[in-house]
Amino acid sequence: MKIKFYFTLVFTSIFLSVNAQKINSVKIDSLFAEFKKNSFYGNVSPAKKELENYQKDIIPELIKLLKDTTFSKLTGTADLIYPGTTTFYGRGEYLPYNIDWISIRSGWLLEDLTFQDFGYKNIDVTDETLMKLSEENYNDYIKKGSYELDWKNKTIEERTAQYRKNISLNAKKWWKENGKKWNRISAIKEALESNNENRLSNVFQYLRFGESKSDNLTVEIFNNEIKPIIVSLKKTSKFPEIQEQIESILVETVNSKILDLSRVQ
Incomplete structure (x- = not known):
């Protein structure tokens, strides 16, 4: 009787574990769908915050998305400042990743999650750059409360497909070497x-x-x-x-x- 009860507990435990994994998988898939949408504050940012809580479980999918060549122009960015910004309001959250591209967006999440530096950060957008923009366009800003930015040196446009492929391969190699113990x-x-x-x-x-x-x-x-x-x-x-x-x-x-x-x- 004790043996039967023991096996019942074991099978129940296994069933609950498998069921929980399926629920997590569905939730993660749903969050990734949100993460790839256009609205930054409506979809992308909230999904990123939730995805981070799954930690190791989302890294394989992020590695896959590093090869994604989709361009998904952000909307609903408010005063977010990033390399795809077209209007600067003189203030705002500063994000040095060109997250209009799904590969870069995934690299942003991967680097924030793992604290690695694979090369997805856009170092061309710096505090000095923003200060220069403020000084050069100050009169326009005073008149309109905002001014248009011409991002002539968009890093993502300068990066070749080969470069993106190389850094995605570096991330894949890193995960292959470290995934089991991470x-x-x-x-x-x-x-x-x-x-x-x-x-x-x-x-x-x-x-x-x-x-x-x-x-x-x-x-x-x-x-x-x-x-x-x-x-x-x-x-x-x-x-x-x-x-x-x-x-x-x-x-x-x-x-x-x-x-x-x-x-x-």
Whole structure:
């Protein structure tokens, strides 16, 4: 009788697990459909935030989408500033990825999720660029409250199909080598030890302002395993912006939104 009861529990557990996986798969597919739509604040941004919570489960699909050549011009961007921006309102959220292209949009999510630097960030759009735009078009801005931007140097237009293929292959190779052992806590540590300014900037933004969780991350793990790396980095980092981030997080501590509440006792 005990054996029969045991097997019943095992099969029930397996059934529930498989069913949960199917539900997750359907939800992820639905979110990716939203992520590929046009409205930034209506579809893309909310879908990205939810997709990040699935962490490792979405990476294979992101790797596939890096080869997608679809151009999906964003709408509903409000005052978002990115390489596809056509109107600048003198303010706004700054996103250095040309996410009109599905491949770049997927690279944006992949880099934010993994804290890797595959090369999808558009380094041509900088604070200096925006300041120059403000100075050159100030009179126009005063009159209209906005002014048109002519993005003559759109990085995505300059990148050849071969270049996009190369960086997608690099990401695919990285996942093949690291997929089995990858988790977000390890990714955080690796980025903090990378000496790569883009990766460091991403990981500090996440630790301070992220809205998606890291499985198994607790305050204790942050204090015992991650914070010591940050303290050590404070002594060695030569990037002024990163030093500012370090000082801030050591005062503020980790953002509670990224913690795995299921691990809190």
